[in-house]
Amino acid sequence: MAELSLSRVRKVYPGGVEAVKDIDIAIPDGALCVLVGPSGCGKSTLLRMIAGLETITEGDCRIGAGRVNDLDPSDRDIAMVFQNYALYPHMTVYDNMAYGLRNRGTPKDEIEARVQEAARILEISPFLDRKPRALSGGQRQRVAMGRAIVRKPQVFLFDEPLSNLDAKLRIQMRVEIKKLQRALGVTSVYVTHDQLEAMTLADILVVMSKGHVEQQGSPLDLYEKPASTFVASFIGAPPMNLIPVGAGENGPQATGLTGGRGLAVPAGGATLGVRPEHLMVVAGPVPDDALGITFPVSAVEAVGAETFVYGPIGGSGQEIIARLPGKALLAPGTPVSVAATAEHLHLFDSQTGKRLGP
Amino acid sequence: MTAPLDTPAPKSVRRDWIPHVVIAIGIFITAFPLWVAFVASTLSNPEIAQAPMPLLPGNQAAANYGEALLQGGRSGRILTPPVWEMMFNSTVMALSIAVGKIIISILSAYAVVFFRFPFRMAFFWMIFITLMLPVEVRIVPTIQVITNLNMMNTYAGLTIPLIASATATLLFRQFFLTIPDELVEAAKIDGAGPMKFFRDVVLPLSVTNIAALFVILFLYGWNQYLWPLLIGTDARMQTIVIGMSKMIDSAGGPTDWNMVMATAILALLPPVLVVILMQRWFVKGLVETEK
């Protein structure tokens, strides 16, 4: 087992395109780090650089004490689970798992023991003699995991391993991956574009955008204190409401907004952020330091446990979303007043999108 | 390419027999020359000469095939070698060409698809252009090259020049491009280098393509005509197809038709058997090589 560290890692393609910019990430031994971001943000490239499938243009990648930049993928002591599983279609499940070990000259009985053990853990023992095409998607996924486990590597790499599964199976496998990773205690890097998957799995969550790290930390830190509007809108669903505000005498100023005293809006204005789930319906006036928003309801989505209420705000006409518990009896066209308490308000620079204040 | 199981197009039940009749006629046209050839190969020459020739097999089969196989046929003053020798030559030619083409094509396709190196596309185009240079358009200079290399009347001369293959290379290239990138990456992580990946993954995955190509190329090699006519001028190196055609006296002199037909049957039997026994791969091969 080992820790994994990336320092000042860059990737520049021959055409001059900079896919990964100056990245520093340190993952302690046994932790699960999730790289999340929209497609094209460089997360997969970064993972493949750790695997050795892409060269590292600059910077260091260390596994344990050793720098692995110049090692072949097979010499880095890593194992990878691919999005489409990449199982060898002509080999049995057993051979798929044993292939890497055979190539390393692992003794036969050792291979047998490891494959059987992995199959037992993943509950795929009955399928060892089958070819991948005779398996369901979920079973193939397990074989792909098995192939990684038998190697007993220092680091597991997961490249969107669940995105080919249906929604129900995805949740089930997500839980299993987490349990398995805990049980084996292997340092892992997991790439996904699904923020929910990222939040639930990560010990360390790294949000990437356009080749650089927007923010890294524990999932709840990122949720509670997003470092930028990008992170704010990427983490959490539905995304945080971001409202452009001007600087008033006592705080933010925008049509339809009240309160919010104590927020230090700079003279040029800022972006005010508030999560849909932190808005509550209020009847009377709101306290000065809380934020009140009044808007006409344009649509209501009742999903049972909660209700999403949509409507345009103030002069900008920007749509805001409130996520209200239970059933909210609101009719489209009627105005509604909602409020969020002071600790749930975020302020971002309107130009750079960076977080202002604590 | 099996018949679809869903509802057939609407049709009037009454005229259901028409397709069967038309197909029966088609099959008759296909089979009739073969049947007559077979019958002739079992008759004596006088029996063939009496017009009309009988259309049921005679009792000379053993004698005719025995004579053809062991002694060869005759046309005018030309005596062909025993047919078994010519069949042996044809077999060597067909198998070497089929196997040779498959080997060098799969290797070059592997190089072109799985590596990046200077002049890669130039090499690819060089191979591709051979499509436009069949033997027929370079008869004389090719013979000079073969003569200079002392390859006239050798198995090497009969086969090696024919084993360059754009078609097979294109087919393998097409197939290799469909192998998912992740499979290559998984193999890299599993510690397999290029040749190990070729042996453990690419080759097993190519089996059906190889089988399909084999059928097509076996026919190609066995049925060669112009090339063995140019290179195998010595009777010793004659293929059965050439030998058979030499038994026909095209000047109009007497021809031992029972010998010719026995030889023709022996000449068509191996490729026909290959096609029938490997039908599935044959159809795949046809479709794929013409893509």
Place this chain on the structure above:
Amino acid sequence: MERKVVFPQKLLPYLLLAPQIAITLVFFFWPAGQAIWMSTLLQDPLGFSVQFVGLENFQAVLQDPAYLATMQRTFLFSFGVTALSMIPALLLAVMADRVVRGATAYKTILVVPYAIAPAVAGALWLFLFQPSIGTIAYPLRLIGIDWNPRIDGTDAMIVVLIASAWKQIGYNFLFFLAGLQSIPKSLIEAAAIDGAREIRRFWTIVFPLLSPTTFFLLVVNLTYAFFDTFGVIHAVTQGGPGKSTEVLIYKAWYDGLIAQDLGRSSAQAVILMFIVIGLTVIQFRYIERKVHY
């Protein structure tokens, strides 16, 4: 199309390519270059001196009435073979597409001639058409047709035409049948509901949808008739009687190897090269179009 993931080795690919490239250079490029070079040379009849004459050989060949007659004959022959093999094949495929049972067995039988060498196919039909003894020639004589492909050029042409086309029917049949089976049945049913009768349905719906297959087969069969029928002609008629079955390939071979007229034979070879290039380009353009469909 390119792979994104490749192996890093630099020398290995050259080794893998070496055999193919070596054969290509020695047996394809070098002789083809020679053919082009020789087509510009004039050798005196005794072979003592060689002279560069530019395009004179081409001029001579293209002005030679015998060559032009052969070219015309070749086109007639090629289109004849193509029509004679494609039309019956289409008819058979349409019929086979209707019978749900037995289609596989029909395919197996119909495709057999494709496996047979052109020269052997020629011999089979020559035997059937032998003037005195042939199983087909005999009844022809009975009804008063004086049939003799040894003497009559038209008769000879008919034999090589039939033999060449016969070999190809099964191949065309396979492709037509596959083409027919890939037409969605719902389209034909829709046309039936729209009131189109069977024959009208075929010409307005099925045949247009089949046109890519038809076009592809047209090119393949023309190429076959042009180049692969050498064996039929050499084995059956030797180009005769007279020159009545001599096609371009046969003439190039004859002039080069038998008459030893290297310059003119090479010029013919170069002309043939252009024909192959034309056919190949057409074929690949078609494939490109199919891909983008």
